[in-house]
Amino acid sequence: MGLAAGVAVALAVIAVAVSAYEGTRSQLLGQVDQQLRTLLSQRVSNGPPAGDRVPGFFQPPSGGFGDRAEALCEGDEGLGLDQLPGPAFGFTRALYTLIYPPGCASRVYVPRGQTVGIPLTPAMRATAATGQGQSFGDAQVNGRHVRVLTAGLGAKGALAIAVSLAALDSALSNELLLLGVIAAAGVALAALLGFLVARTAVAPISRFTRHAERIADSPELLEQERLTVTGSDELARLAGTFNAMLDALERSLAAQRNLVADASHELRTPISTLRANLQLLRDEKLLEPEERDAVRADMIEELDELTRLVSDVVQLARGSKPVADPGELRLDAVVEEALARARRRGPGLGFEAELEPTLINGDGERIARAVTNLLDNAIKWSPAGATVEVGLRAGVLTVRDHGPGFHPEDVPFVFDRFHRARDARSKPGSGLGLAIVRQAAEAHGGIAEAANAADGGAVMRVSFGPVLAGPAELLASRV
Ligand SMILES: Nc1ncnc2c1ncn2[C@@H]1O[C@H](COP(=O)(O)OP(=O)(O)OP(=O)(O)O)[C@@H](O)[C@H]1O
Ligand SMILES: [Mg+2]
CATH class of the missing domain: 1.10.287.130 (Signal transduction histidine kinase, dimerisation/phosphotransfer (DHp) domain)
Known part of the structure; x- marks a missing residue:
């Protein structure tokens, strides 16, 4: 996040800096160009303005300027360049160079007061040849950066005027330095703030992580350590x-x-x-x-x-986790098989079964074991010759015996592991049967209940999840 904020701000700052720099540059350059145009108009229009006029030296040429004048190919062609004060040290004043048209013997004329002329470029020569148009350009004169205006003078060729760009360059380089410092400071500040915000946002997650790592390292902390929950985010x-x-x-x-x-x-x-x-x-x-x-x-x-x-x-x-790979099965058939085994184990007892055809999804082996546990208990607790009633209706299996039933105070605990009533300790068993029944029921999304019948004996009610098809559908499909 710190990096992203830094990069975003850097891009914005750089864009602002570049446009500010370009804006200043074009504005300053515009001023320089305007200055050059003024200097040109002083030479070629109606003569220099009063303040710039050098009395007694400059005379407007009789033939005027522009196309009508003839090329003399000598001197300053009546532009009054020689009368201008020469450039002061460091070009604080303008430089002039007259470029003769191609037919003349010399190429250029440098006014007397000047020691250097403006270097010629092919474009400047072309302007002198046509005598038309104006163009701006940059050049180096004696190692100094200057701005050059070249203007066509018709038959007389072209006049190039140059002014120093030293002031503009130093203003721009100062601005560049300032913008650079501001941009760097902005980027650094944005990166710092981004980092701080990110750290604040991530702090609770780091706390969670440390906590979780602590618990993973020493699982005995599982019983004491909990995260503090604040707010509702x-x-x-x-x-x-x-x-x-x-x-x-x-x-x-x-x-x-x-x-x-x-x-x-x-x-x-x-x-x-x-x-x-x-x-x-x-x-x-x-x-x-x-x-x-x-x-x-x-x-x-x-x-x-x-x-x-x-x-x-x-x-x-195995716990009560949902059965991994259940298949469709007929619950009534599973109960029927368990009953057949129970009849062999409890020969003196009567078994009455009323089983509705019932199709469910489940683990047959696990369900069979649960049903067997219920029937085993009924056999174990039934007095000789008694009847065990088994019913299957709407997906609920009921096993009812005529034994002593549960002690009322035992009922809440009969499904607990290893729970056995006091008078059960003389009988074989370990107290796991009903725990297995409940686990099987819950793993299938069903329930297991224990109760005493009103007229004596235990009643167990167990289901193994939703019924896929009841007697109506199953009997109809058989027909
Ligand atoms: N039909 C029943 N009539 C009376 N008491 C019962 C009946 N079924 C279970 N109990 C009581 O519930 C207790 C727990 O039953 P559970 O089936 O879990 O264990 P168990 O039958 O003693 O041993 P195991 O089933 O592991 O052989 C029994 O010890 C008994 O006290
Ligand atoms: Mg049992």
Whole structure:
């Protein structure tokens, strides 16, 4: 920004300086040219004005000036040049040179009072040849810069008058110096101001960056460090968004930490049981054969439990982020398959299912696992011979059993990881089933709810996102 401001101001200042310089130059040169014209008119019109007249010396030629006069090819042709005072030191007065037309023996006539003539150019000679027109030009006389007016005098050739440009040149060079100093100062000031403005504008962003770098360097600062939000501009919004991101990051980090802590705590029990059983088997000979078999069976059971726990933790670690690559699936078919497995696992129980054909978008495996967890709980808590009612209506799956139901004070926590009611601790399980159900539901944009039925037993309600096609469409398409 500093550079851009500097360049913009530099261009403007240079444009102004150039036009100011050109303006002054053309104005001063105009004055010089006017002076030359006046000098010319004093020579060739009705004689010099009274103030410039040198009495007794200048006589207007009898034949007058211009075309009618004959070329004499000698002296000053009656222009009265010889009578003019010679140029003072440093050309403070004008220089004259008469240029004879081509037919004359000499080329030029330099008035007596002058030591130097004005150097001839081809253009000046051409003017003398035609005797017509006027032209201005620059020349050097004895190393001095002069302005030359050449005017045709008809048959007499041409008269060149030169005046020094020393005063004009020094005025212009002073102006150039002044403009240069002003331009340089302007550019420097603009660059400085641009830099200061840019730095002020970027300061909050640099602060954010330093903050973010600090947090990135030491993530433990994530819990304490937040950006200060002031005002309501874009930067304040940025700071607010950044803080919200840090909050989300902190929550996710805490969730991961808790999962790891809870999981390692839960894994400790089956592992220590396994270790104890292994130690028992080391002294195998001390055990009765039945005891040995029991220990082995126990170990296999513990290993199964461990495997299930590990796979549950892995499943939970996926979080509730939306399913990456969902496909269309029939939710009623997924529930039907889960029910078939449940019937095998709960042989003494009755299962009543009322499933509407339902098409949704989702991850079949994840949904199947959630449904199985719900049915497992129902089987686990149903008294022998009871019925489990499963319904699927408008995309909402309901699993209802006739067990003891939830303790009312437990209801808000049943979906938490590793949460188990006190009387559940005697039953197998690790308290991850419903956490997996909720995560699967939320990852599909659905919900999971737990409640007690009015006449006893637990009622679970779960959905897995919007229904793409219900029974009306699906049954119609089959016909
Ligand atoms: N149908 C139900 N009837 C009564 N209580 C239930 C029912 N389903 C769940 N609960 C209670 O909610 C708790 C959490 O259930 P969850 O399915 O998450 O864990 P779990 O069944 O104990 O173990 P896991 O499912 O991991 O094997 C259970 O421990 C139990 O106390
Ligand atoms: Mg369970």
